[in-house]
Amino acid sequence: MNTHLIGTDVNRIDGPAKVSGAAKYAAEFFASDMLYAVVVSGAIAHGEVDSIDTAAAMKVPGAMEVFSHKNRPHMAWFNKSYLDEDAPTDGKPLRPLYDEKIHHSGQPVALCVAETFEAARAMSRLVEVSYKALTHQTDMTFAVQEAKKVEKSNRAGIEPPPKNRGNSAQAYADAPVKLAKGYLSPTEIHNPIELFATTVVVNEDETMTIYDKTQSVSNSQLLVCNALGLYKDDVRVESPFVGGAFGSALRPQYQLILATMAAKALKRSVRLTLTRDQMFTLSHRPETLQEIRLGADTDGTLLAMHNESLQATSRYENYFEVIANWSGLSYLCENATMEEKTVSMDISTPGDMRAPGAVQGVWAIETAMDELAIATGRDPVDLRLQNYAEKDQNHDKKYSSKELKACYAQGAAMFRWNERKPTPRTERRGTALVGRGMAGGVWESPQMPASAKATLAPDGTLTIASGTADIGTGTYTVMAILAGEALGLPLAKVIVKLGDSELPVAPLEGGSWTVSSVGTAVTEACKAVAEKVFKLASGLDDSPLKHASFKDVEFVNERISLRSDAAKFVTLAAALASGDGEPIAEKTKAGPNFLKQHGYKSYTHSAVFAEVEVDEDFGTVSVCRVVSAIAGGRIINHEAARSQILGGVVWGIGMALQEQAETDHQFGRIMNHNLAEYHVSVNADVHDIEVIFVKEEDNIVNPIGAKGLGEIGLVGVAAAIGNAIYNATGKRIRELPITLDKLI
Amino acid sequence: MTTGQQALEETVDLAVPTHMTVSGRSHTLRVEPWTSLLDLLREGLQLTGSKKGCDHGQCGACTVLVNGVRVNSCLCLAVMHDGDAITTIEGLGSEGNLSTMQQSFVDHDGYQCGYCTPGQICSAVGMLNEGHARTEADIREQLSGNVCRCGAYPNIVAAVKHVMGMGQTEGGR
Numbered sequence: 001m002n003t004h005l006i007g008t009d010v011n012r013i014d015g016p017a018k019v020s021g022a023a024k025y026a027a028e029f030f031a032s033d034m035l036y037a038v039v040v041s042g043a044i045a046h047g048e049v050d051s052i053d054t055a056a057a058m059k060v061p062g063a064m065e066v067f068s069h070k071n072r073p074h075m076a077w078f079n080k081s082y083l084d085e086d087a088p089t090d091g092k093p094l095r096p097l098y099d100e101k102i103h104h105s106g107q108p109v110a111l112c113v114a115e116t117f118e119a120a121r122a123m124s125r126l127v128e129v130s131y132k133a134l135t136h137q138t139d140m141t142f143a144v145q146e147a148k149k150v151e152k153s154n155r156a157g158i159e160p161p162p163k164n165r166g167n168s169a170q171a172y173a174d175a176p177v178k179l180a181k182g183y184l185s186p187t188e189i190h191n192p193i194e195l196f197a198t199t200v201v202v203n204e205d206e207t208m209t210i211y212d213k214t215q216s217v218s219n220s221q222l223l224v225c226n227a228l229g230l231y232k233d234d235v236r237v238e239s240p241f242v243g244g245a246f247g248s249a250l251r252p253q254y255q256l257i258l259a260t261m262a263a264k265a266l267k268r269s270v271r272l273t274l275t276r277d278q279m280f281t282l283s284h285r286p287e288t289l290q291e292i293r294l295g296a297d298t299d300g301t302l303l304a305m306h307n308e309s310l311q312a313t314s315r316y317e318n319y320f321e322v323i324a325n326w327s328g329l330s331y332l333c334e335n336a337t338m339e340e341k342t343v344s345m346d347i348s349t350p351g352d353m354r355a356p357g358a359v360q361g362v363w364a365i366e367t368a369m370d371e372l373a374i375a376t377g378r379d380p381v382d383l384r385l386q387n388y389a390e391k392d393q394n395h396d397k398k399y400s401s402k403e404l405k406a407c408y409a410q411g412a413a414m415f416r417w418n419e420r421k422p423t424p425r426t427e428r429r430g431t432a433l434v435g436r437g438m439a440g441g442v443w444e445s446p447q448m449p450a451s452a453k454a455t456l457a458p459d460g461t462l463t464i465a466s467g468t469a470d471i472g473t474g475t476y477t478v479m480a481i482l483a484g485e486a487l488g489l490p491l492a493k494v495i496v497k498l499g500d501s502e503l504p505v506a507p508l509e510g511g512s513w514t515v516s517s518v519g520t521a522v523t524e525a526c527k528a529v530a531e532k533v534f535k536l537a538s539g540l541d542d543s544p545l546k547h548a549s550f551k552d553v554e555f556v557n558e559r560i561s562l563r564s565d566a567a568k569f570v571t572l573a574a575a576l577a578s579g580d581g582e583p584i585a586e587k588t589k590a591g592p593n594f595l596k597q598h599g600y601k602s603y604t605h606s607a608v609f610a611e612v613e614v615d616e617d618f619g620t621v622s623v624c625r626v627v628s629a630i631a632g633g634r635i636i637n638h639e640a641a642r643s644q645i646l647g648g649v650v651w652g653i654g655m656a657l658q659e660q661a662e663t664d665h666q667f668g669r670i671m672n673h674n675l676a677e678y679h680v681s682v683n684a685d686v687h688d689i690e691v692i693f694v695k696e697e698d699n700i701v702n703p704i705g706a707k708g709l710g711e712i713g714l715v716g717v718a719a720a721i722g723n724a725i726y727n728a729t730g731k732r733i734r735e736l737p738i739t740l741d742k743l744i
Numbered sequence: 745m746t747t748g749q750q751a752l753e754e755t756v757d758l759a760v761p762t763h764m765t766v767s768g769r770s771h772t773l774r775v776e777p778w779t780s781l782l783d784l785l786r787e788g789l790q791l792t793g794s795k796k797g798c799d800h801g802q803c804g805a806c807t808v809l810v811n812g813v814r815v816n817s818c819l820c821l822a823v824m825h826d827g828d829a830i831t832t833i834e835g836l837g838s839e840g841n842l843s844t845m846q847q848s849f850v851d852h853d854g855y856q857c858g859y860c861t862p863g864q865i866c867s868a869v870g871m872l873n874e875g876h877a878r879t880e881a882d883i884r885e886q887l888s889g890n891v892c893r894c895g896a897y898p899n900i901v902a903a904v905k906h907v908m909g910m911g912q913t914e915g916g917r
């Protein structure tokens with residue numbers, strides 16, 4: 001493959017639309033008959049709606065209807081109708097306004113619809129709801145006795161813990177060095193800046209065009225059709241731009257069903273935008289408690305590992321994420337036990353949030369490894385190298401590639417790790433203690449089945465189409481690069497269409513698998529087009545390619561030229577001119593090559609180095625410097641790839657120091673449900689961040705050799721920061737976030 | 745076809761005559777007193793470049809320039825801006841004719857999902873108008889009212905520094 005585009009810094013092709021306000025998000029499409037809807041959220045965590053009085057609300061000028069479980073239109077009866085592609089298969093997904101039952105605080109209890117947004121909002125404040133409350137439990141500390149062991153998978157790719165290796169209890173008992181600690185991570189909220197919204201446009205023929213905030217238009221289409229008894233052919237879901245999601249829009253959220261239900265009933269177009277506080281009642285990263293025991297030899301060689309992980313989930317779906325497994329994956333240790341337990345509470349179902357499970361699991365084990373380094377007097381990098389695993393320890397399979405050693409080495413060099421003082425509290429800068437810490441990171445890099453279409457017009461313009469999404473990850477641009485590369489076209493001649501249920505079906509946009517999966521499909525579709533163009537080129541009179549076969553030529557600079565002699569070529573224009581004047585279109589479906597991937601597991605890896613300043617009097621922490629060295633396979637768009645890692649590091653700073661949804665257990669409700677009180681990192685919290693991509697070749701992970709980068713940038717960051725804080729202060733904080741009260 | 749606007753004009757008799765210039769275009773409107781400037785822009789005038797991220801003045805996505813001064817348009821009632829000149833992202837430059845700040849955001853990848861971006865850009869322009877930012881630390885502090893959940897801050901700072909002629913240092917590529 002030639003590389004005039006791949007691996008360079010390419011500005012996003014959708015950039016001008018984003019910086020000028022031209023990019024349209026779900027709540028930004030209009031119809032002449034538009035109604036506005038506002039959700040009334042329930043006030044109790046568990047119980048029933050007793051009565052709903054809508055009289056006052058209906059007196060608001062412009063009021064159209066108040067929907068509740070009492071008067072809602074028909075919704076599907078069978079549970080399976082509500083199972084979206086990402087739902088736990090053994091659960092009972094929430095059905096908005098289906099019945100009087102309340103499963104969590106903030107559950108929708110009514111939907112107000114009016115001619116204007118302001119009227120609908122006024123109505124929502126006038127709906128009077130009374131409840132029959134039942135006792136609720138939202139405190140994991142008290143619910144722990146009801147913990148259930150995770151025995152089987154209920155979502156694709158989400159595995160229960162592997163079988164025990166060796167005898168970790170005995171090995172731990174015999175180990176000369178022992179470490180046993182608990183690690184607590186809080187509920188976190190995705191908080192994309194775009195509010196969840198759905199605009200349903202009812203067309204003249206009563207079909208619907210639904211603009212939804214989603215990471216999968218096909219998943220939204222599936223759910224809304226099944227739940228409301230609509231035909232797929234009558235419902236088109238579009239989502240050309242997504243204002244951040246981070247996993248929260250993998251499962252369609254309730255505004256989709258409610259807006260569509262209202263539009264169907266009222267035969268009018270409807271826009272429903274949730275409020276920021278309502279977004280705290282959707283999905284979230286679950287609260288976890290991990291009990292870790294490490295047994296080691298005096299030189300730090302691991303002899304026993306044990307992780308007993310507990311995570312909160314809802315009562316209606318046994319959602320769980322893979323947490324404990326990350327402990328046993330990456331380090332050589334013959335005796336390892338991993339356990340996963342869930343605790344059901346009266347909360348909304350958690351959901352995948354950027355590197356779900358790994359974020360908490362790796363934070364705990366990488367903090368514990370730092371503690372082991374202290375206990376054995378080893379340098380934290382050396383300790384990790386000593387226990388370095390060349391095989392996936394959980395699956396006993398080879399890595400398709402693992403250049404983590406290069407991450408350690410290059411990251412340490414750029415960070416000047418050798419300047420670190422191993423003894424805490426030895427370095428000061430003014431009133432601040434200075435500390436340095438590091439951690440490793442790991443995330444999966446799977447490939448999923450995906451389809452794409454490539455259409456080359458007679459004028460040489462290429463259109464790429466796939467139903468995947470660009471949630472800020474740079475999907476539009478990366479697909480244009482791969483397509484331009486395959487057909488030797490400049491980016492200006494490549495149009496990319498995404499986020500439309502009428503386009504070829506793609507997997508959910510998540511899991512860091514989009515470049516790997518959709519990118520492969522796009523590349524193969526372009527290759528199929530290229531083969532047809534080549535036939536035209538070689539069929540020309542006096543073609544210099546007459547005796548060449550497809551593998552002898554390459555597509556570069558809008559020419560098809562001989563690999564052996566670039567002076568012998570046919571221009572793309574000449575080849576297309578000899579065609580029938582019709583576009584050349586190819587649709588392909590690509591999936592993993594199981595034969596090639598058999599016996600291997602694929603992961604991205606990172607080494608994160610952090611420097612902090614901790615004010616000794618006030619306990620305030622500033623993360624002044626981070627170096628993140630990433631082994632992520634082949635980098636397609638260096639600029640957007642770097643941005644993904646920067647964003648991950650910023651998330652890591654938030655996770656380490658700021659983010660926590662705090663529940664008032666008396667009411668079973670999150671108290672800090674806004675961006676003033678739930679702190680995410682702002683510009684002033686972020687200082688120097690350097691990103692390194694180490695060279696990593698991988699011919700097994702997928703045909704393009706690229707691994708996804710959306711999640712690895714976050715994994716390991718919080719541990720590196722926490723370890724740096726220990727180095728600065730001598731205080732080991734095992735409960736996130738590390739706020740100033742824990743340091744003074 | 746402007747439903748929101750029709751509704752504003754037809755359904756409520758409390759509407760107040762309001763005149764304002766939005767991105768150079770003069771509008772004579774009848775606005776309900778409870779309509780925020782942001783909702784008027786987005787729903788009434790269909791200028792959706794100004795974004796709603798919290799509706800509480802906490803995220804900055806709705807930042808516009810009122811007579812050159814940056815404000816959270818979700819915290820303003822539209823009727824209070826009778827006679828004002830509002831500049832939204834659409835008024836700074838269009839897709840085919842970007843302003844210097846907009847182009848710098850493109851060149852430095854100063855965004856990811858793009859949703860907070862119009863607010864970031866309007867805020868950066870407003871900050872330059874204020875003239876108090878001298879250092880990179882000033883820029884970070886004075887742009888901290890604009891939350892970017894994607895975490896594009898290093899690139900946002902690089903984009904703004906470029907426009908200020910401060911060159912590339914940390915955070916830039």
